[in-house]
Every structure is written in C-alpha cells, then in structure tokens.
Amino acid sequence: MKDFKIDQIRNVGVVSHGGVGKTSLVEAMLYDAKVTTRLGSVDDGTSLSDYTDDEMERKISIGACLLHLEWKNHKINLVDMPGYQDFIGEVVGGLRVTETALILLSAQSGVEVGTEQVWNIAENHKLARMFFINRMEKEHASFEDVVKQARDSFGQKVVPIQIPIGEGPDFKGVIDLVKMKALYFDKDGESKEEKIPAELETKAKKHQEKLIEAVAETDDALLEKYFDKG
The missing domain is CATH 3.40.50.300 (P-loop containing nucleotide triphosphate hydrolases)
Structure with missing residues (x-):
C-alpha cells in the first residue's frame, strides 16, 4: 500500500x-x-x-x-x-x-x-x-x-458550492459554483465539463455571490485561493 x-x-x-x-x-x-x-x-x-x-x-x-x-x-x-x-x-x-x-x-x-x-x-x-x-x-x-x-x-x-441542473426525472448534472462550469456524468461516473445552460446562468451567479460572501466573512486568503487562483 x-x-x-x-x-x-x-x-x-x-x-x-x-x-x-x-x-x-x-x-x-x-x-x-x-x-x-x-x-x-x-x-x-x-x-x-x-x-x-x-x-x-x-x-x-x-x-x-x-x-x-x-x-x-x-x-x-x-x-x-x-x-x-x-x-x-x-x-x-x-x-x-x-x-x-x-x-x-x-x-x-x-x-x-x-x-x-x-x-x-x-x-x-x-x-x-x-x-x-x-x-x-x-x-x-x-x-x-x-x-x-x-x-x-x-x-x-x-451555502451551496454546487447546484443541480434539473430536479426529479429532469436531473442531469450539477453546476460547479467555483469553476462556474456545468458537469454532466455518465453511468460510469465519468464527468463532462460544459458551459452553464443559458437559462441557469442568473441563478448560478446569485448562488456564487452568496458563496463568495460566506467565504469572505471567514478568511480573505481562502477567498483568494478559491476564486483568484482557481
């Protein structure tokens, strides 16, 4: 091992x-x-x-x-x-x-x-x-x-760091609020990264703002690491 x-x-x-x-x-x-x-x-x-x-x-x-x-x-x-x-x-x-x-x-x-x-x-x-x-x-x-x-x-x-794309039978994947990318998964767990669907861009930005605010309240260095350096 x-x-x-x-x-x-x-x-x-x-x-x-x-x-x-x-x-x-x-x-x-x-x-x-x-x-x-x-x-x-x-x-x-x-x-x-x-x-x-x-x-x-x-x-x-x-x-x-x-x-x-x-x-x-x-x-x-x-x-x-x-x-x-x-x-x-x-x-x-x-x-x-x-x-x-x-x-x-x-x-x-x-x-x-x-x-x-x-x-x-x-x-x-x-x-x-x-x-x-x-x-x-x-x-x-x-x-x-x-x-x-x-x-x-x-x-x-x-606060969420990911939000879903669809719910119930329409659930397709998630949006990563740090990368601001959509992630879709196949049955083997492999992911495919794509642009955020247009109809979810506003919702994703609102959730990202809440995430940034929550991080900023705890540690400025952590905020820089997550959002400036990726």
Whole structure:
C-alpha cells in the first residue's frame, strides 16, 4: 500500500438521518475511485459497509465501518455510520476519530431529527461540516427547499458550492459554483465539463455571490485561493 504523509490523509465521517443513502454514496465514491470494480448495493447485500448478517438481512447499517480510497494523491478514510437512533453511540464514537462530518440530506425530506442529532454531535467535537443533498433524481426533489431548511436550522453560513441542473426525472448534472462550469456524468461516473445552460446562468451567479460572501466573512486568503487562483 502507498505511504501517505500526515497532511495527505483526511478522515471523514459519513452521517445522516436513517435511510437517506449514506452507504450507497460511500459505495459510489469507492467505485468512482476505482477501489471496487462494481457498484455495491444495500438492497442486494453487496455493499462493503453493510457486511454482517444482521446488516444484510435488515438492509441498514448497524455499526460504524471504516473504508478508504485514494483521490488526487490523498488518502481519504471514510467512516460510514448508522443513521437510525438505536445506534447513535456508533456515531458519537465514530466522529471522535474524524475531522470532517459529511452530512447527507434527502432532496425529498430535507432536515430531519437525525440530521439535527448528528450536527450537534459534530458541533460538540468542533468538526468541519459539509452537506450532500442526495436523491435529486427522485420525484418531489427540491434543492432550494432543502437548502433553505439547512440554513434555517444551522445558520446562514450554509451555502451551496454546487447546484443541480434539473430536479426529479429532469436531473442531469450539477453546476460547479467555483469553476462556474456545468458537469454532466455518465453511468460510469465519468464527468463532462460544459458551459452553464443559458437559462441557469442568473441563478448560478446569485448562488456564487452568496458563496463568495460566506467565504469572505471567514478568511480573505481562502477567498483568494478559491476564486483568484482557481
């Protein structure tokens, strides 16, 4: 196995309310990083995270599971943790060994009780936090509603760095607000970068302005790094 320096290692806890899709996201990340040659499935009992008999039978995560991948010359340790409140102790213990919490939100149901629980645990551990809005391709998905819920619940510093192109059955890709480019993905996870669709340019610029303001309020050097140097 390749050796990594300390500054090349990231420890990320993947958490959420129950049933939002944490394990499926981790499987997609491992597949995209070429750790696996097929996309594991919770429903099929083929995911790397949910490997015990109980987890495969119940189709839920019961214990925290450590996995890792290599990405852009960094080692990313992923701790996939249960979402159901019966196993909240696994989240408390798991987040103690990470420096970042990746919190999943459903594009259909938004902020839930479990979301607030994991946020508070991460807050107590003084962890960096980021949100991933999952299930954008599902019926009744609403990106803007979920972002508003997150801002109302966790503060106005919650700002998107990507916005979707379409929602529900019309979901096609995302707009990167740092690069200001549209990204489209194929079934193998390969991305294609294009110009932002004309009808979304104004919306993208408004979201980028909010992102710039949020960054500027925290660190001028970080603002320069992201937007002047790319």
